[in-house]
Amino acid sequence: MPNPNRAMLYKTIITLLLSLAATAGVSSLIAMACGGTPADTPSSSTEAPVKAVETVKVVNAFPKLSFSQPVEFTHAGDGSNRVFVLEQEGRIRVFENNAQTASAGTYLDIKKRVASGGEMGLLGLAFHPKFEQNGYLFVNYTKNNPSETVISRFKAASANANTVDPTTETILFKFQQPYSNHNGGKILFGPDGYLYIATGDGGSAGDPQNNGQNTGSYLGKVLRVDVDATDKGNYGIPKDNPFANVGDGKLAEIYAYGLRNPWRMSFDDRGRLWTGDVGQNKLEEIDIIRKGGNYGWRLKEGRASYEGSAQGASVIDPIWQYSHDNGDVSVTGGAVYRGSSNASLKGKYIYADYASGRVWALTTDASPTGGKASNELLVNRAGTISAFGEDARNELYLCDHAEGKILRLTSK
Numbered sequence: 001m002p003n004p005n006r007a008m009l010y011k012t013i014i015t016l017l018l019s020l021a022a023t024a025g026v027s028s029l030i031a032m033a034c035g036g037t038p039a040d041t042p043s044s045s046t047e048a049p050v051k052a053v054e055t056v057k058v059v060n061a062f063p064k065l066s067f068s069q070p071v072e073f074t075h076a077g078d079g080s081n082r083v084f085v086l087e088q089e090g091r092i093r094v095f096e097n098n099a100q101t102a103s104a105g106t107y108l109d110i111k112k113r114v115a116s117g118g119e120m121g122l123l124g125l126a127f128h129p130k131f132e133q134n135g136y137l138f139v140n141y142t143k144n145n146p147s148e149t150v151i152s153r154f155k156a157a158s159a160n161a162n163t164v165d166p167t168t169e170t171i172l173f174k175f176q177q178p179y180s181n182h183n184g185g186k187i188l189f190g191p192d193g194y195l196y197i198a199t200g201d202g203g204s205a206g207d208p209q210n211n212g213q214n215t216g217s218y219l220g221k222v223l224r225v226d227v228d229a230t231d232k233g234n235y236g237i238p239k240d241n242p243f244a245n246v247g248d249g250k251l252a253e254i255y256a257y258g259l260r261n262p263w264r265m266s267f268d269d270r271g272r273l274w275t276g277d278v279g280q281n282k283l284e285e286i287d288i289i290r291k292g293g294n295y296g297w298r299l300k301e302g303r304a305s306y307e308g309s310a311q312g313a314s315v316i317d318p319i320w321q322y323s324h325d326n327g328d329v330s331v332t333g334g335a336v337y338r339g340s341s342n343a344s345l346k347g348k349y350i351y352a353d354y355a356s357g358r359v360w361a362l363t364t365d366a367s368p369t370g371g372k373a374s375n376e377l378l379v380n381r382a383g384t385i386s387a388f389g390e391d392a393r394n395e396l397y398l399c400d401h402a403e404g405k406i407l408r409l410t411s412k
Contacts, residue, residue, distance in 0.1 A: 002331070002332060002355070054380060055378065056410060057412050058359070058382045058410075059408060061397055061405075061406045061407055062406050065406070067085050067405070069087055069089065069404070070387070070405075070406065071087070071401065072086035073085055073397045075391050076127040076131050076137075076159070077129070080159075081098075081392065082095065082096060086122055086125045088121035089121060089122070090111035090121065091106055091109050094162060105162055107163060108139075108163070109166065110141070110166050113150075114143065115144040116142070118180055119183055120180055121142060122139060123141060124139060124185045125137065126189055131159060134155075135157065135161075136227070138172075142183055152171045153234070171234065172225070172227065172233075173225075173232070175218040177203070177219075178202045178203060181261075182219075182261040183203075185263075191271050194224050194225065195224070196223070199221050199262075200220065201297065201298075202217075205280065206280060206306075206307065207220065207260065207298040213299065215243060216249040217251070218251060222254075222262065222289050225237065237253065241255060242255065256291065256295065258299075259295050259297055261277065263331065264334065268335070268349075270368075272368065274287070276332055277297070277318070278330055279331070280301050283301050283304060284322050285320065285321045286349070288319055288368070293316045294313060328358060335389075335396060336349050337396055339393060339395040345409070349361065349363075352385035354386060357380075358381070359377075379409075384401040385398050385399065387399040
């Protein structure tokens with residue numbers, strides 16, 4: 001997930017300094033406070049604006065509820081009007097999707113299995129497309145002794161059950177984590193029915209093991225697996241995965257690679273897979289993930305060179321990037337708005353920065369690559385936004401990690 005230590009440092013500095021003056025000198029001081037030289041400035045067409053007319057605001061969607069470090073908001077697609085919030089420490093909460101709801105039950109509690117804190121924890125939740133029939137839900141979490149990411153399945157006794165027995169866990173697969181940070185964590189089902197899994201590069205800084213470019217590693221990737229198949233034990237490999245039949249040490253689970261810490265992914269109605277990839281020292285990026293794509297890390301950070309040469313490599317540049325110059329240092333990927341309550345946002349990709357709290361809308365064309373994008377600021381300070389999620393009506397919600405709130409966007 002976004003680095004909370006780095007983000008909280010920026011949050012404190014930004015709150016103090018931006019209250020004094022919005023000057024170029026102040027922006028440079030903020031950028032230097034995180035250690036390092038000012039970022040290479042992208043072209044003006046890829047710089048996230050810090051001043052704009054804000055047409056929307058955030059409100060507390062469920063003012064009578066609070067959560068412990070929420071990192072996911074979703075629904076089960078079961079027609080029940082329930083929604084689910086993932087708490088980083090290892091708990092899933094469930095409640096009625098109503099602004100007046102006054103209590104949220106515990107749907108699943110696996111805190112004793114989860115190693116949480118910093119960027120570790122229970123980081124992903126996805127309900128099977130046929131959840132009403134099979135009761136399957138899938139999670140992504142980190143554990144200690146040894147340090148690993150676990151992708152596993154639980155089974156609800158019935159689709160309308162309000163609790164899930166932790167003993168129903170079936171582990172699909174797990175892989176080693178060399179450091180505590182950069183765990184990715186998002187899981188979701190695509191329109192093809194397969195499970196997509198975001199993984200970080202393993203952590204530390206600068207990808208010291210070069211996991212992002214290593215197609216023999218699960219780290220720094222988007223993985224894709226078939227949870228209804230059994231050729232790998234408790235899952236299978238889609239036949240058209242890029243390395244499904246390659247061998248030579250390349251992992252058949254890989255869908256795309258060259259990512260640093262993809263934090264939150266989503267599909268739009270055109271089947272495009274969007275992610276925010278948290279940067280190293282200078283640039284944050286938004287990517288549209290394509291099968292077999294190499295997104296450059298650690299050869300590149302955003303569109304800039306980082307370490308080594310990308311010459312000869314077929315690298316896909318981000319559709320959007322922004323620098324750290326204005327205190328925006330930790331991107332949170334969002335979703336293309338598909339709801340009906342905010343007509344002005346329809347079809348725009350909504351995303352945020354965890355540290356600064358800014359929320360933006362990215363406008364693209366309908367092509368697979370998104371074409372030439374334009375960006376607009378929606379909210380200057382929404383909170384520590386750790387995730388975006390949708391309800392069954394495709395309305396968009398934001399998780400405020402530090403305040404423990406679920407927010408929504410509304411017109412001013």
